[in-house]
Amino acid sequence: MLALLIAMSLGKPDEYKFPKGMSILWIISGTLLLLVLTNDLHQFVFTFPKDAAVWTDKNNGYSIGYFIIVGWQVLCAFAALVIMFLKCRVQKGRLHFLPIVPMLLTIVYSVLYYAGADWLLHLFGDIAAFQSVMYILTFELCIACGYIHSNSRYVDLFASSVGTSAEITDKDFTVRYAAVNTAPISKETMKKAEQSPVTMGGLTIHTMPIDGGYAVWTEDVSALRDIKEDSELLADELADRNEILRYEYKREAKRRKVEEQNRLYDLLRSATQTQIDRIAELTKEYRRISSTDPDSAKTLLAEIAVLCSYIKRRKHLTLLTDRDIKIAETELHRAFNESLQTLKLLGVRSSLYVDESLSMLSGKTATAVFDFYESVIEADILNLTGIQVSLIKANGLRLSLNVCCKADLSALVSGDNIRCEKEDDEEYQHLVFEAKEGDRK
Structure with a gap:
């Protein structure tokens, strides 16, 4: 029966399971095995004389159960051979019938053993041992003939x-x-x-x-190696390209930086070009009279100091305005204070008042106010004897100037945001400049 199961499992996957109907083979074989093991109770397989004192192989006979068992064995054996023969994929030939020979020898040996040929026991031994050897030989011949595939050759x-x-x-x-x-x-x-x-x-x-x-x-892995080499070459090429792009970026950044510096230089120069030109004239004049007229030379230096103070503060305000940064009231306060301090070199009396409510101012408003103040003091700087500056918050930023000089400052009035008033004393004049968001001089 096990040979039959082996033949039926050939060519099946490892997880193959026999149908439940195949359990009938186990039931039949198990029942026949129990008949042999319980023979002493019923003698359905082997028979013994009733008057025998001891049951031995010398006086036993065979009942119908014995032949049923032998028939079941022969049936299973030949069924296994037929199944393996049908499943064999190699070319059929005479040698492929060799597995039948051990089975036929088993049948012949069983018949002779049943007939009582004692000489078989001396040549081939017990029938159980002989049949076991024949079964082994049958499977070896099945492997050799190709009925059972094995890892050989x-x-x-x-x-x-x-x-x-x-x-x-x-x-x-x-x-x-x-x-x-x-x-x-x-x-x-x-x-x-x-x-x-x-x-x-x-x-x-x-x-x-x-x-x-x-x-x-x-x-x-030659293909992978070639791909790796191509990737490395591509990486080197990309690295070179990145280096070139990095160099070009640095050049472009440097060029933009130079352009920005030139733009700022032009912006600052245009805002203070008048004062720069005036300083150049005063410097020439100073060199000419410094040794012959020390008092006039001292006055020239004081005037240059006033102009330089304006240029310094005006450029600072210009940079803040260009960056669109709000200007604190303290910045404008310091600008006026520094300018008034330099005016003292010319003997000008001055005072400054800044409204504490002022906080952050736009750059345009601050520069407009400071530019108007500078235009006033430059209108008659040599004859200027006194100036009062007041910065208050009134609908924007209001600059009030009380100026004492000989020149007529009404010429500076242009637009509705500038007013000029004169007192009985012709040298005393009052100017008001109202700067709103977006106003420029």
């Missing part, structure tokens, strides 16, 4: 393997089997590959332990 297998690079070695890495056209691999390389794959040229050598030795094979 390794030499033919590897000899017919083309396009692979597999080898089987023993424990000492001596090659036992190798596929056709397999490149030779040294034992040292195989031992290194046992720890981790080894790459040589365009091949990666792998080693895996198996029973009795090792499996060695190679993997062609």
Whole structure:
């Protein structure tokens, strides 16, 4: 029965399970086995004389159960052979009937044993041992004839393997089997590959332990190596391009920086060009009279100081305005205070009042107020004897100037935001400049 089950399982996957209906084979075999083991109770298989004192093999007979059992064995054996023969994929021939020979010998031996041929026991031994050997021989012949496929003929297998690079070695890495056209691999390389794959040229050598030795094979990584080399070349090319782009970016940044510096220079120069030109004239005049007229030279230096003070503060306000930064009231306070301090070099009396409610001013408003103040003091700077400056918050920023000089300052009035008033004393004049958001001089 087990031979029949083996034949039925040939060609099936490892997880194959027999149908539940096949349990009838186990039931039949189990029942027949129980009949043999309980024969002393019913003698349905072996019979003995009723008057025998001891039951032995010399005086036993055979009942119908014995023949049923033998018939079941023969039926299962031949059914297994037929199934294996039908499943065999190799070409049929006379040698493929060899597995039947041991089965026929088993039947013949059983008949002779039943007939009482004692000489069989001396030649072949007990029937159970003889049948076991015949079953083993039957399965070996089934394997040899191809009824049962097995892992054999390794030499033919590897000899017919083309396009692979597999080898089987023993424990000492001596090659036992190798596929056709397999490149030779040294034992040292195989031992290194046992720890981790080894790459040589365009091949990666792998080693895996198996029973009795090792499996060695190679993997062609030349395509991957070429891709890697192309990737490295591309990476180098990209690195060079990035370096060029980085250089161009630095150049562009430097160019923009120079352009920005030139723009700011032009902006600052245009805001104070009048004062710069005036300083150049005063400097020439100073060089001309510094040795002959010290008093006049001192006055020239004081006038230059006033203009330089304005240029310094005006450029600072210009930069803040260009960056669109709100200007604190303290910045404007310091600008007026510094200018008034330099006016003292010319003997000008001055005072300054700044409304504490003023906080943050726009750059345009602050520069407009400071520019108007500068235009007033430059209108008659040499005859200016006194000035009072007041900055208050009134619908914007209001600059009030009380000026004592000989020149008529009404010429500075242009627009509705500037007013000029004169007192009885012609040298005393009152000017008001109202600067709103967006106003410029």
